Amino acid sequence: MVVTVAGEIDINTVSSLTTVVDEALGDGPSRIVLDLGGVTFCDSTGLGTLVLLNRQAATARAVLVLTNVGGYLLRTLEITGLTSALTIR
Secondary structure (H helix, E strand, C coil): EEEEEEEEECCCCHHHHHHHHHHHHHHCCCCCEEEEEEEEEEEHHHHHHEEEEEEHHHCCCCCEECCEEEEHHHHHHCCHHHHHEEEEE
């Protein structure tokens, strides 16, 4: 399953992202791909949500994969040490 994310991942949008991924996990996929090519901003709430979604996927015996991670978001993930905690392609 591929989920395309665009715009901002912040306190105002994380509930929508969480709902989509939760519904996808209910279908039992072995992998959920978050295509983040259209993401323009991600705050601390968004980062925390990515970590939470990664844990939920692991609990459901699935893999959460982040793709098309732009320079801004990749740098933020590197600074926070999350590149080692998340699967990024």
